[in-house]
Amino acid sequence: MTLERFIQLWTHRYKKYSHIFTAQLLGYKAILHFRSIKVNLRKGQKLVAIVRTEHFGDIIASEPISRYVRSLHPDAHIVWFVKPAYQSLVAFNPSVDEVFTEFCVTQRQVIFEAKIFDDVIELQFRNNNHCPVCDVYYENPVAQSRSINVDNYFNFGNLLEVFAQSGNLIPAKTIFPADDQPRLYLQDVHREKVDALQLHKRYVVLHCRSNFAPKDWPTERWEQLVDWLAENYDYDIIEIGQESNLHVTTKAYRNLCGPLSILETAEVIRRASFFIGLDSGPSHLGNATGTFGVILMGSLNDFPHYNPYSGKYGRQENAIFVRKHGVPCRELSFEFVQDKVEQVLSRGFEIA
Incomplete structure (x- = not known):
C-alpha cells in the first residue's frame, strides 16, 4: 500500500467514525430532550413522530398527513423529523408541535431504539433512510411488509398515498381518506x-x-x-x-x-x-x-x-x-x- 493510499484510507475512516460518534452523541442528547417533553405531557397524551426528511417536493406532498395525524391524535405532541435544509417547510405548520432537524439516519436510529415515542409514522422507505457516511440503512418494516420500494412505489398511488401507506396510516393501495390538497404556510x-x-x-x-x-x-x-x-x-x-x-x-x-x-x-x-x-x-x-x-x-x-x-x-x-x-x-x-x-x-x- 502506498503512503498516499494509506493516508486516504485513514482519512476516510476518521471521517466515518467521527461522524458516527457525533450522530450517536446527538441521538442520546435528543433522547434526553424527548424524555423531558414526555414527562410534562398530560396523562394519556401521546408523543408522536412523523418522519419525512427529504426531498422538498416529497415533504410538500406529505403535508396533508400532518393534518390527518392531528385529526387522529388531537392532543398529541407531534414531532416532524426533517433534514435541516427543509426545516422551513414544516416550521410554520400549525398541525406540528415541534420540528426536529435530523443529523443523520444513525441519530434517528438511536432515538427510536429508546422507545420514547408512542407512535412513529415512517413516511419513507429504504432509499430515503440511508446515511452514506455511516453507510447505515434504517428499515421501515411497514413498507417492507407491503413491498413498497423505490422501484415500484408509483404502483401504489400518488406520493401522498404512497407515504400514507408506508406510514401504516391507510391500507395498501387505497386512496387518502381526508383532504388531500397540500398547503404551504407562507409568512x-x-x-x-x-x-x-x-x-x-x-x-x-x-x-x-x-x-x-x-x-x-x-x-x-x-x-x-x-x-x-x-x-x-x-x-x-x-x-x-x-x-x-x-x-x-x-x-x-x-x-x-x-x-x-x-x-x-x-x-x-x-x-x-x-x-x-x-x-x-x-x-x-x-x-x-x-x-x-x-x-x-x-x-x-x-x-x-x-x-x-x-x-x-x-x-x-x-x-x-x-x-x-x-x-x-x-x-x-x-x-x-x-x-x-x-x-x-x-x-x-x-x-x-
Missing part, C-alpha cells in the same frame, strides 16, 4: 422578500432543471419556449430553481435561480399567472400555492404513466400534464409542448 418575511423583487408585471414562472436528469427537457427547447413566449405574449418570464443553464437574450426573461429560499420561491410562484415546469419540487410548490401548472412529464424508470400529485394538480383541476404514454420527457418535441402551452394561455386559466 410575512417571505412576502416582504418577494415585494423587494418588484415583480409588478404579469409573469409566467419556469422551472427548467430537476435534480434527476431523466425528468428533464432539453435546454435548447426551453430556450425556444422562452423566445416564443416573449414574442407572442405580454408576460414577463421568470426562471426559478437552483441554477439556470439557459442562454436567452430577451428582455422579458429574468433569472431568479439561486438567491431565493424555498418558501420565497413559493411566494414568487404564488403570484405568477402560470407555472410551467417539470415533475420536480417547484411543481409541488405550484400545487400548494394554487397557481395553474403546465407540467412536462414523461415515462420514468419502470413507470410509463404515473401521477405524483394529490389535490388539484393530481386531479388536473388546476394543472395539465404535458406527456405521451411511455415517452421520456426529453423526447417531447418543442411543437408538442408549445401546442399545450398555447392552449392553456389562450383559455386564460390564470388565477386573479
Whole structure:
C-alpha cells in the first residue's frame, strides 16, 4: 500500500467514525430532550413522530398527513423529523408541535431504539433512510411488509398515498381518506422578500432543471419556449430553481435561480399567472400555492404513466400534464409542448 493510499484510507475512516460518534452523541442528547417533553405531557397524551426528511417536493406532498395525524391524535405532541435544509417547510405548520432537524439516519436510529415515542409514522422507505457516511440503512418494516420500494412505489398511488401507506396510516393501495390538497404556510418575511423583487408585471414562472436528469427537457427547447413566449405574449418570464443553464437574450426573461429560499420561491410562484415546469419540487410548490401548472412529464424508470400529485394538480383541476404514454420527457418535441402551452394561455386559466 502506498503512503498516499494509506493516508486516504485513514482519512476516510476518521471521517466515518467521527461522524458516527457525533450522530450517536446527538441521538442520546435528543433522547434526553424527548424524555423531558414526555414527562410534562398530560396523562394519556401521546408523543408522536412523523418522519419525512427529504426531498422538498416529497415533504410538500406529505403535508396533508400532518393534518390527518392531528385529526387522529388531537392532543398529541407531534414531532416532524426533517433534514435541516427543509426545516422551513414544516416550521410554520400549525398541525406540528415541534420540528426536529435530523443529523443523520444513525441519530434517528438511536432515538427510536429508546422507545420514547408512542407512535412513529415512517413516511419513507429504504432509499430515503440511508446515511452514506455511516453507510447505515434504517428499515421501515411497514413498507417492507407491503413491498413498497423505490422501484415500484408509483404502483401504489400518488406520493401522498404512497407515504400514507408506508406510514401504516391507510391500507395498501387505497386512496387518502381526508383532504388531500397540500398547503404551504407562507409568512410575512417571505412576502416582504418577494415585494423587494418588484415583480409588478404579469409573469409566467419556469422551472427548467430537476435534480434527476431523466425528468428533464432539453435546454435548447426551453430556450425556444422562452423566445416564443416573449414574442407572442405580454408576460414577463421568470426562471426559478437552483441554477439556470439557459442562454436567452430577451428582455422579458429574468433569472431568479439561486438567491431565493424555498418558501420565497413559493411566494414568487404564488403570484405568477402560470407555472410551467417539470415533475420536480417547484411543481409541488405550484400545487400548494394554487397557481395553474403546465407540467412536462414523461415515462420514468419502470413507470410509463404515473401521477405524483394529490389535490388539484393530481386531479388536473388546476394543472395539465404535458406527456405521451411511455415517452421520456426529453423526447417531447418543442411543437408538442408549445401546442399545450398555447392552449392553456389562450383559455386564460390564470388565477386573479
